[in-house]
Amino acid sequence: xxGATQRKVAIICSHGGLDEVYPSLILANxxxxxxxxxxxxxxxxxxxxxTESKVDHLHVNLAGNASSVMPTMVAGLPxxxxxxxxxxxxxxxxxxLPTVREMLEIxxxxxxxxxxxxxxxxxxxxxxxxxxxxxxxxxxxxxxxDLAEGAQIIFT
Amino acid sequence: MSAIDSTQDTVLARLASIEAGVxxxxxxxxxxxxxxDELRPMMSVAMRSVTQRLDEFxxxxxxxxxxxxxxVGQRVLExxxxxxxxxxxxxxxxxxxxxxxxxxxxxxxxxxxxAGTLAHAEKAEALGLVGMVRASGNTDVQRGxxxxxxxxxxxxxxxxxxxxxGAPVKRLEARIxxxxxxxxxxxxAPKSRAAACGTMKAAAPAAEVVSIxxxxxxxxxxxxxxxAWTRPLGERLAATLGxxxxxxxxxxxxxxxxxxxxxxxxxxxxxxxTSIDVTxxxxxxxxxxxxxxTVAKIAGIPKPAGxx
Numbered sequence: 280x281x282g283a284t285q286r287k288v289a290i291i292c293s294h295g296g297l298d299e300v301y302p303s304l305i306l307a308n309x310x311x312x313x314x315x316x317x318x319x320x321x322x323x324x325x326x327x328x329x330t331e332s333k334v335d336h337l338h339v340n341l342a343g344n345a346s347s348v349m350p351t352m353v354a355g356l357p358x359x360x361x362x363x364x365x366x367x368x369x370x371x372x373x374x375x376l377p378t379v380r381e382m383l384e385i386x387x388x389x390x391x392x393x394x395x396x397x398x399x400x401x402x403x404x405x406x407x408x409x410x411x412x413x414x415x416x417x418x419x420x421x422x423x424x425d426l427a428e429g430a431q432i433i434f435t
Numbered sequence: 436m437s438a439i440d441s442t443q444d445t446v447l448a449r450l451a452s453i454e455a456g457v458x459x460x461x462x463x464x465x466x467x468x469x470x471x472d473e474l475r476p477m478m479s480v481a482m483r484s485v486t487q488r489l490d491e492f493x494x495x496x497x498x499x500x501x502x503x504x505x506x507v508g509q510r511v512l513e514x515x516x517x518x519x520x521x522x523x524x525x526x527x528x529x530x531x532x533x534x535x536x537x538x539x540x541x542x543x544x545x546x547x548x549x550a551g552t553l554a555h556a557e558k559a560e561a562l563g564l565v566g567m568v569r570a571s572g573n574t575d576v577q578r579g580x581x582x583x584x585x586x587x588x589x590x591x592x593x594x595x596x597x598x599x600x601g602a603p604v605k606r607l608e609a610r611i612x613x614x615x616x617x618x619x620x621x622x623x624a625p626k627s628r629a630a631a632c633g634t635m636k637a638a639a640p641a642a643e644v645v646s647i648x649x650x651x652x653x654x655x656x657x658x659x660x661x662x663a664w665t666r667p668l669g670e671r672l673a674a675t676l677g678x679x680x681x682x683x684x685x686x687x688x689x690x691x692x693x694x695x696x697x698x699x700x701x702x703x704x705x706x707x708x709t710s711i712d713v714t715x716x717x718x719x720x721x722x723x724x725x726x727x728x729t730v731a732k733i734a735g736i737p738k739p740a741g742x743x
Contacts, residue, residue: 309742
């Protein structure tokens with residue numbers, strides 16, 4: 280396929296919950312598997328997914344989640360999110376789903392490109408060295424649009 | 436004569452007493468008249484003042500009431516559109532129907548009983564799980580549960596009906612919009628077939644299986660019958676997909692075929708990289724453009740399942 284017809288997707292990952300990061304990563308991976316170019320822009324809480332110290336400890340958002348089996352009153356108790364995250368991790372392991380860190384490695388290997396949002400980096404006082412190695416660059420939203428020109432944009 | 440005199444005396448004496456009575460009556464009347472004469476001006480002043488005061492109060496009250504009423508009207512006008520009011524009008528009928536249904540004597544008696552129980556709520560004992568189970572043996576409780584279940588069912592039906600009532604619009608949308616998707620599918624199918632087999636240039640009309648040079652393909656470009664696959668056919672397929680097969684390619688292809696034979700489904704990228712000694716990066720280098728699908732196409736097996 281020539282460049283003119285090459286499909287592209289640009290995925291914006293703005294949340295840091297385990298349940299919120301996976302869809303972005305899986306969509307990006309599915310795109311690559313289908314021969315579609317994929318760009319992922321991590322912004323706001325989504326930065327946690329590419330932050331070295333956080334990537335292995337992402338939580339599941341339970342409180343205020345209408346799909347959660349746990350009532351919000353219970354979900355808000357301390358430690359509940361850790362328990363839920365562990366349970367979800369276990370389910371994912373059973374399904375042979377890679378961890379978020381592995382997913383990032385797979386995405387990088389498959390040629391997907393990962394970017395961090397410059398403004399969010401400043402807000403959360405993070406530097407490029409705090410991020411996982413797979414992140415290509417820290418860029419602005421405008422830069423992201425330039426890179427992803429002609430792409431279908433997916434916001435998660 | 437003396438008899439006449441005595442009668443005359445009696446009459447006179449009676450007349451005198453009558454006169455005295457009349458005089459005292461007149462005197463009383465005169466005094467009353469005098470009092471009234473004195474009172475009248477006072478009364479009229481007092482009455483006038485009271486009437487005025489009342490009138491004033493009334494006017495003031497009415498004005499205030501009217502002012503408030505117009506303020507309410509203004510607020511209603513500001514907050515609700517004509518449509519809202521129309522909807523409200525429709526709703527009133529429903530509300531009245533509900534009120535009518537709720538004020539049926541039998542309903543009222545049930546509610547009255549229930550209210551009575553609530554009024555004496557302090558008499559009710561605290562009930563735990565065990566108590567609840569025990570109470571469920573009581574026929575009254577059972578009937579009550581039945582009624583509550585019916586109520587729940589109705590609420591559920593109402594909710595479903597409310598959801599369904601939104602459906603016609605969606606159906607209409609669906610009828611108008613999905614053409615884009617259908618069109619996209621129709622246009623990609625012949626393309627992928629052509630990609631799978633360079634020899635076929637003319638796109639056949641959408642069909643289940645397309646036969647090229649005596650080999651049958653599915654519309655998405657995979658071999659229709661995996662058992663018909665041979666190594667030379669794999670090489671030909673690879674060539675049409677622009678892949679120059681090497682030993683490394685064959686290692687992946689052989690695993691894919693073996694895995695398909697063993698499991699009945701084509702391995703996805705994740706399964707390939709975790710099963711044999713090849714990394715994701717290498718796989719994308721060996722089979723650029725959708726490695727999972729390309730491997731499956733060349734290996735003559737169906738499209739891999741799953742997202743990984």
